[in-house]
Amino acid sequence: MVGHVARHHPMKDHATFLAAAARLASLRADVYFVMVGRGVSLEEPALVEAIPAEYRARFRLLGERRDVAELMRAMDVFCLSSWSEAFPNVLIEAMASQLPCVTTDVGDAAYIVAETGAVVPPRDVNALASELLKVVSLPMKARELQGKTARERIERAFSLTAVVDDYSALYEACASRSS
Numbered sequence: 001m002v003g004h005v006a007r008h009h010p011m012k013d014h015a016t017f018l019a020a021a022a023r024l025a026s027l028r029a030d031v032y033f034v035m036v037g038r039g040v041s042l043e044e045p046a047l048v049e050a051i052p053a054e055y056r057a058r059f060r061l062l063g064e065r066r067d068v069a070e071l072m073r074a075m076d077v078f079c080l081s082s083w084s085e086a087f088p089n090v091l092i093e094a095m096a097s098q099l100p101c102v103t104t105d106v107g108d109a110a111y112i113v114a115e116t117g118a119v120v121p122p123r124d125v126n127a128l129a130s131e132l133l134k135v136v137s138l139p140m141k142a143r144e145l146q147g148k149t150a151r152e153r154i155e156r157a158f159s160l161t162a163v164v165d166d167y168s169a170l171y172e173a174c175a176s177r178s179s
Helices: 014-027 045-049 053-058 068-074 089-096 109-116 125-137 140-158 160-178
Strands: 002-005 033-036 059-061 077-080 101-104 118-120
Touching: 002 014, 002 068, 002 089, 014 033, 014 045, 014 053, 014 125, 033 068, 053 059, 068 089, 077 089, 077 125, 089 101, 089 109, 089 140, 101 109, 101 125, 109 118, 109 140, 118 125, 140 160
Parallel strands: 002 033, 002 077, 033 059, 077 101, 101 118
Antiparallel strands: none
């Protein structure tokens, strides 16, 4: 199960995700896709038309949901396909859910996933499809280990304790400079 969570907006680049997902679907009959977000539904013609008819049964467009954390537990890999972001919190949420992530190189995405995930250029369908294929082709234990490593990165770098420690160090450094 490949997951994608983003409101329907051009910046989130659902078109690239859907093109990459269609390629992946053509190569792997056992892969399914779930998309969540405001405006991401079967009532959105641009999204539905981007999914080749022969693969539509393998796509779930669920719209805006309040149970994203539960849905992430059902995913095997998470994909962020945006062509622009600042600090994509959804990557942190996915990694905290122990999901391996494939993301476009936008904003702080590469910094967030670091060595725990794959980073591809924005709007590059081939690269996105290739990295998604690599992750879904991993044995389950290897995907689980990658997800566990992603969770550990979040705990180490982005937990409340880590953020408080970072701000404390920053304040101390600023205070010592002005003394």
